[in-house]
Amino acid sequence: MPDAPQPEPVAEAKPDALMIPKSFKVGKTQHDRLDSICTFAEKILGGDRSKKITAHVRDQRNGKMFVTLDPNDMIRFPSIGPNKGPRYYWTPKPDGVEYGYLVDAAKKEKKGA
Amino acid sequence: MAATNLQMNWVDVSHGTVDLIRVQSVSFDLGGNNQGYAADNAQYNEVVVNTMNQPTCTVTVGDTATLMGIAPGTDATFTATHKDAKGETGGDIIYVLTNAVSNGGQTSGDHAAFGSATMTFMAYAPDGVTNPLSFTRA
Numbered sequence: 001m002p003d004a005p006q007p008e009p010v011a012e013a014k015p016d017a018l019m020i021p022k023s024f025k026v027g028k029t030q031h032d033r034l035d036s037i038c039t040f041a042e043k044i045l046g047g048d049r050s051k052k053i054t055a056h057v058r059d060q061r062n063g064k065m066f067v068t069l070d071p072n073d074m075i076r077f078p079s080i081g082p083n084k085g086p087r088y089y090w091t092p093k094p095d096g097v098e099y100g101y102l103v104d105a106a107k108k109e110k111k112g113a
Numbered sequence: 114m115a116a117t118n119l120q121m122n123w124v125d126v127s128h129g130t131v132d133l134i135r136v137q138s139v140s141f142d143l144g145g146n147n148q149g150y151a152a153d154n155a156q157y158n159e160v161v162v163n164t165m166n167q168p169t170c171t172v173t174v175g176d177t178a179t180l181m182g183i184a185p186g187t188d189a190t191f192t193a194t195h196k197d198a199k200g201e202t203g204g205d206i207i208y209v210l211t212n213a214v215s216n217g218g219q220t221s222g223d224h225a226a227f228g229s230a231t232m233t234f235m236a237y238a239p240d241g242v243t244n245p246l247s248f249t250r251a
Contacts, residue, residue: 034250038250049203055249056249057248057249058247059143060243060244066244072211074243076243078239080239081239
């Protein structure tokens with residue numbers, strides 16, 4: 001699959017992933033900063049801390065954090081495999097957060113996993 | 114009681130289906146590799162670029178047999194929970210290192226001392242861009 005632009009998803013749909021600027025971290029300790037991002041992301045992604053469905057935060061070293069509810073998620077398809085390119089459509093929001101929606105091939109892959 | 118914002122002791126440490134007990138220490142290393150550039154009359158690097166990152170984690174346990182049973186090259190997700198220092202609810206930090214490949218273990222023991230085993234896991238990103246190390250809190 002080429003890195004071609006993808007169609008916009010429905011605006012109200014719950015995203016599958018987030019790219020959050022590091023400036024969103026709040027707190028003085030590692031736990032506080034992590035908690036601020038997890039709490040923010042879980043509201044949007046549909047996490048449920050009481051059921052241990054929590055946001056997994058990855059420092060992407062480009063000033064952003066890649067956040068999903070599954071630690072095995074990746075930004076792109078593996079370099080070796082049938083699918084190529086991004087696994088998400090990315091939609092920027094006014095606050096600087098990007099909402100990621102799985103492309104069809106990634107949805108199928110997840111269902112088959 | 115609120116979380117202490119201090120961490121102490123590790124629980125729920127595993128590599129794939131192998132649960133590790135008697136965990137004495139766990140450490141994560143982001144493995145950044147920087148390259149500096151200098152030329153002409155420069156006496157310091159003029160530019161430093163982060164060229165590569167190779168996250169690793171190292172675990173030391175008293176249950177030597179289980180850890181040494183993980184063969185070099187075994188590829189699985191490494192998970193460890195760093196407990197809140199007073200065990201308060203909501204204070205734990207959970208580390209997940211995906212695609213963590215065992216480098217093979219080392220074990221040793223001195224006379225009249227408890228033996229231990231240590232293993233390092235090197236992680237990779239199949240897509241080349243996603244950080245294999247993620248954090249969450251309980």
